[in-house]
Amino acid sequence: MLRFGTSGIPRSSARPGTVHGIRRARELGLDHLEMAWVNGVKMSDESADAIREAAREHDLTLTAHAPYYVNLCGAEDVVERSLARLVETGRLGARCGAQSFCFHAGFYGQQSHEEAGDKILEGLRAVTKGLKKLKAGIDVRTELTGKPTQAGSLEEVIAWAAAVPGVHPCIDFSHRYARDAGQHNDYEDFAATLTAIEHTLGRAALDRLHVHISGIQYGPKGEKRHEPLVETAFRWKELLRALKDLNVSGWVVSESPAMEDDALLLQKTYRRLK
Numbered sequence: 001m002l003r004f005g006t007s008g009i010p011r012s013s014a015r016p017g018t019v020h021g022i023r024r025a026r027e028l029g030l031d032h033l034e035m036a037w038v039n040g041v042k043m044s045d046e047s048a049d050a051i052r053e054a055a056r057e058h059d060l061t062l063t064a065h066a067p068y069y070v071n072l073c074g075a076e077d078v079v080e081r082s083l084a085r086l087v088e089t090g091r092l093g094a095r096c097g098a099q100s101f102c103f104h105a106g107f108y109g110q111q112s113h114e115e116a117g118d119k120i121l122e123g124l125r126a127v128t129k130g131l132k133k134l135k136a137g138i139d140v141r142t143e144l145t146g147k148p149t150q151a152g153s154l155e156e157v158i159a160w161a162a163a164v165p166g167v168h169p170c171i172d173f174s175h176r177y178a179r180d181a182g183q184h185n186d187y188e189d190f191a192a193t194l195t196a197i198e199h200t201l202g203r204a205a206l207d208r209l210h211v212h213i214s215g216i217q218y219g220p221k222g223e224k225r226h227e228p229l230v231e232t233a234f235r236w237k238e239l240l241r242a243l244k245d246l247n248v249s250g251w252v253v254s255e256s257p258a259m260e261d262d263a264l265l266l267q268k269t270y271r272r273l274k
């Protein structure tokens with residue numbers, strides 16, 4: 001089963017807050033929500049418990065997006081703060097009942113991809129160790145990123161997941177397309193991406209996959225901005241067909257500025273596929 005939801009609470013929520021967002025998502029017929037903690041995460045344990053209860057009551061699955069201010073291959077103090085943010089995201093996410101959280105691993109800067117990758121692996125081991133200590137059961141997912149200056153190509157996120165137990169990929173197909181300036185934009189390529197994941201990480205990776213989809217604009221430096229699905233050249237319908245044909249299960253998060261309209265469009269289009 002593939003569940004669809006928005007990144008952040010639906011725009012049409014009558015009131016702010018994740019609990020109301022969960023109710024509104026269910027009213028709309030969505031069955032997932034990604035908590036967009038991209039500007040930081042501050043929440044009491046009581047609030048987290050209320051979110052967990054609301055999600056259970058409304059049969060909504062949850063994921064979280066960690067703050068953007070994370071760089072596992074930056075300067076030492078930056079890495080240290082990043083590790084603390086990631087462990088806190090994982091702890092709170094697990095307390096909310098989220099099954100997965102994703103984040104952008106960092107920027108290559110002047111380093112070679114290998115050098116950056118080694119630091120990221122070290123960071124990922126520290127994050128999973130920290131969460132284990134807290135008994136926080138949640139997938140740690142490095143996201144496929146939208147710019148070639150950002151660590152997180154398809155090959156990298158697969159390799160990191162293969163190397164560190166508890167780490168998995170978050171596959172943002174729109175980022176993959178934008179990162180490589182308009183490549184990876186047809187059914188064959190989407191299916192090949194999924195097959196590559198299965199080849200290295202096993203069928204279980206496709207039975208529980210964290211996916212991001214949005215309309216997107218790109219330039220020579222990759223991702224420029226997200227845009228509504230109706231406006232984009234990204235072939236999201238072919239992507240849905242590949243997800244269906246390869247029988248992928250998990251969570252599809254719409255990161256479109258059209259929020260719930262596009263999450264519902266993805267869900268409706270997917271459900272019509274035979």
Ligand SMILES: [Zn+2]
Binds near residue numbers: 143
């Ligand atoms: Zn992201």
